[in-house]
Amino acid sequence: MRHSNKRSGYVKVHYLTIGEVAKLSNLSIQTLRYYDRIDLFKPIEIDPKNKYRYYQNTQLYYLDIIKSLKYLGLSLEDVKSVLTLKPEELVTYLADQENRIDQEFQRLLETKEVLQRKKEQIQTFVLESNKMTVSIKKMPVQKIVKIKTSNISVHDIPNKEYGLISKVLEDEGSVFDTLYGGAYCLRRYSSMDDINYDYLFTHTVKDSKPNLNFEEVEITSLPAGNYLSITFALMDDAYEVCYNELMDYLEQHHINVVPIVYDIWMPINSTASKEDEFLVELKIQIQAT
Template structure:
């Protein structure tokens, strides 16, 4: 049966609530409601002049729900006060902006989680590696990198300027510099380490943001997925030369079909600035897909 206009009006009949009742219904403490009153955020509809009791209309509970929702978004009380003055159209635009902000924050958290995951895997692969100075085959996923082309940087150089440029690019992308970094050079039989010159230096990134790179010879690239010959060692004495030779001998002995690019990846294992530098290094060469 259809309700009459009077019956519908009765459903919306206004009645008053004490501050204790509002606190119970809204799950907000009495102290908080009094504070909201003092800062003109949420005021009672009337105050009894005889006993100073605060009374609210039941319809006001709707505004408390809005306040709680805005606080959940991380807004300060001053920001909440400002939002409550917006027109419906302005509020829609404001909430759309907040939705975009949350989406960006969500992406950042996903990237942060990926960085933590990769860092854990790096430590497990490097620091906890049980087969140091022994060749193994590793299956590796594609890795997104920021790389800078070089022509005169050798293994024994310290390319601070080049990594500074990469760091600036990562900052512009909203990412951070990875403590694991490296370079790529052609596989060959070198007389000494001084003869090895990198084609490019790189570090990893996990962000998907697209930016205009304003540095010459810098680009976003990918180390392809696949199986890699890998050898890990602490950088000391002649370990680099020894392990590089082991890779060359393995390839010759097994007639392994490889892509002739060596990726060397460096990871510091002594993070205290006051201590001497210590590094673990991984040399890896991608096997040709069969």
């Protein structure tokens, strides 16, 4: 280490070799040489005889700034630009970065919520042993995007309607959930062909209500509470069997419910070339006493 008796303000200045700076900054010598070549972080002096690089100890502060800006995800070119900012400009820039991080953090939280819901749904469908058996589940409030429909039965594939819901979610920067839902009136049906959805929906993770440009689309929620639930793989007459199982359970146990059936569909293969496979949950909210 080279020493100097010079003082910068109240700070005593020392000279450091590139090896010493590398150890103190936890950066490689190759990185420091590269920073020198691109004029990002240059030595204060280069010995003309042996070409050794020397840095002032006070320069380590600026190296810390470079490392912190890189940690924010900035490119080295952007770091160079930021280092030229005046203090008041740097405050504004860092505030903008803070807002960006907040937005990214919120996006990650929303993605985590979708993943948790999907995991729980898969556990319900695949891991539980009570498939095709009525059970009672406690459900939290679930935010949804819904679209009013008419003449769409449980046998239809409403690609147009779900496509519109998907567009609304994408326009709002939300994550599209692969759990699809519909709601219709609870009653005895002579045939499943007689069931027509009042609306279709999918879940959303946005807390605030967006500005919607579609009159038929609405942001709302499924209420919290206890629900009668039955789950099954969609094949043959499973839908009709499980729906009637649900109706029989209601009549046998004299349970007061909100007369709306929610059915939730989840595709169980992710390859378009495979035959469609769906797992389904039917649920009805129990009226609070």
